[in-house]
Amino acid sequence: MSNPLDNAIAVLRTHQDAEHGPLGAVSPLPKVLVTFSYLLLAVSFRMHDVLGTALFAALPYVFGAICRISPWFLLKRASLALPFVLCAGLANCWFDRVPVAVLPHLAIPGGVLVLLGLVCKTLGTVSAVTLLAATTSITQISAALTSLHVPCPIVVQLQLLFRYLLLTFEEMRTIVTAYHLRAASSRGIPLRHWGTIVTRAFLRAGNRGNAIYFAMQCRLFDARRPLPKPARPSWQESLATVLAILALVGLRYFLP
Amino acid sequence: MKLSFQNATIQRDGLTALDQFTAVFDSSNGACAILGANGAGKSTMLAAILGLFPIAEGTILLDETPVTPQNARAIRARVGMVFQDADAQLFNQSVAEDVAFGPTNLGLPPEEVQARTTDALRSMRAEHLAQRDVTRLSCGEKRRVSLAGILAMRPEVILLDEPTSDLDPRACRELASLLQSLPAFQLIATHDLAFARRTCPQCAILQKGKLLASGKASELLENQSLLEEAGLA
Known part of the structure; x- marks a missing residue:
């Protein structure tokens, strides 16, 4: 599909x-x-x-x-x-x-x-x-941007946004697939259900994003610290x- | 190395997850299984050691160092945690990048990061996965790579939250033998009694955020009435 x-x-x-x-x-x-x-x-x-x-x-x-x-x-x-x-x-x-x-x-x-x-x-x-x-990879691109003196907060935002977008789309795909499996005869998703679906996807992506951020913190991630520069x-x-x-x-x- | 909870109370989502919890975990006694039914407070207890939840009352000490926001970085450099949901832990694009994430944040030079990454993957029998995409691994591979990511930081203590929750019996046995080969002190939150028996000489049983019992796994895990009371049998 x-x-x-x-x-x-x-x-x-x-x-x-x-x-x-x-x-x-x-x-x-x-x-x-x-x-x-x-x-x-x-x-x-x-x-x-x-x-x-x-x-x-x-x-x-x-x-x-x-x-x-x-x-x-x-x-x-x-x-x-x-x-x-x-x-x-x-x-x-x-x-x-x-x-x-x-x-x-x-x-x-x-x-x-x-x-x-x-x-x-x-x-x-x-x-x-x-x-x-x-x-x-996004990690390598971020490192290259850091060595071009792009401010660290912007690079970290780019990394986190990339990961959050992927999570949100994956969550939305899971919800949409689950919907279709329980409504096999329906063609598409009625407009009235889209509000709930999008909201659920954002909430679930938020929860998963939070869990990922916890795991990053446990491995000493700190958005305020400069990112490592790539090898010359x-x-x-x-x-x-x-x-x-x-x-x-x-x-x-x-x-x- | 000692981990002590002294009357620690932790609230999570408006509920008391740990309630005046007091316990001491000593590395000299060997790995310890943290047992308890769903909602007993096992995961919260582990996360609290890393300062992921504020402590409402009491203290948590790693040796003499209290767990506080100021000490969080020092604590996290000594204690590593493998999360229940491996997908929450693996977020880089390739396995090698993910394993290198922790050592890089420790501020190590690139050669040392590379060496630790290779060592950690080898010790988890996952060298062949180094260039694989983290989202395209089996559950057992994800678990081994998550553990490699923590091992690369060379922690003194490893906390494992439900490490067998999505593993088949063979992967469970492999994980148990890998854990037994590690030098770091392990606290393993689980309700898999067979796995606890296999990996941990000690165990502590939690119920509704309190310590119900602690001692030798060989004794506590044979106590049927205790296990029934804790919702484990």
């Missing part, structure tokens, strides 16, 4: 479900730096530069394929963000109908170009983040990071 809950859980479990490939063995800091650089460069394309945006959006898929991470795995997760983008982008098609020359004999309404650009940017950026999440990248990794960022900058400015 594939439903929004399963999809949400699949996104949060990206690291567990992915083949980590050779990228899994690389220090987290270079991966985080290259991903951030990619995100900044990907969103810097102007709204009518569809061709460049599309080629740049293909990079995570090409890189993922080289590192034995299936493009389909990335595309499946990236496509979950598309409904939100389509909601925003479709309005542009209505409001911006001025033709823009894309090729010498091809003009497309500006709104359509903006929509295509948004779709490409979404597929590219979400795939890049998915690639990072697939090859780097090797010189080869540092060199590869610089080259990768330079290559991304080069592609950004030399792509059509």
Whole structure:
């Protein structure tokens, strides 16, 4: 059964479900730096530069394929963000109908170009983040953020939010499954029951979250203490990071 | 090493879970089973040692150190707890990350954390699970990994809350033999009398938050009327 809950859980479990490939063995800091650089460069394309945006959006898929991470795995997760983008982008098609020359004999309404650009940017950026999440655990990403001097409370919040979201979705899935087992003949869940289901899921996730926090405290977790920094990248990794960022900058400015 | 409860009263969710509870657990006597029916206060008693619930009255001492919020960190560095629900304890993504969580919080250098993680997994016969996802383990594996996470902190005392609650008989036997091989003093809250007999020379029986009896397991566990009174038989 594939439903929004399963999809949400699949996104949060990206690291567990992915083949980590050779990228899994690389220090987290270079991966985080290259991903951030990619995100900044990907969103810097102007709204009518569809061709460049599309080629740049293909990079995570090409890189993922080289590192034995299936493009389909990335595309499946990236496509979950598309409904939100389509909601925003479709309005542009209505409001911006001025033709823009894309090729010498091809003009497309500006709104359509903006929509295509948004779709490409979404597929590219979400795939890049998915690639990072697939090859780097949340603990490693947190450690890398700490070494980039992101304030400790923000990193701890990120870790706890990640765990709490997963718990909430898992609890909700359990409740929904139990509901369907006792109401096999019903199609879907009536609206009147959703309030109770969501409330129960939050309460149960809260209880489980509390138990987990107790267990963390017993193992000396203290949100006020700085998180440990990851091992320093090797010189080869540092060199590869610089080259990768330079290559991304080069592609950004030399792509059509 | 001694753990003493002196007239300790602990309230939980508006109910008195431990009521003027007095007992002494001495590591020189060997592992001690904490027995009692559901709701007798076993889990609360263990959690109270780590300062997870405020003590309304009385004191709890680990040797000479009282359990207070100020001393919580020092106490938790010496006492480890394996929770009843392994899913509450295992929250990192991989087994190795989860086992390394405690030693990392102790502020140890990365090489020492790695060495302790490997040692703890080896002693729990779980080295092969190191890179596995914690949510995709069997109940027996989860229990062993939870215990490895505590062992990696090298505690003097290990508290185990219902360690056999979701294990099959073979996994129970394996866990019992693993526990017997550990050097740390163990307090094991359970209502599994066979497991208590196998692992603990001492036992204490709780009833409604009070100590009903304590002494040698071989004697108390043969006392049928006592077990019936405690709701264990």
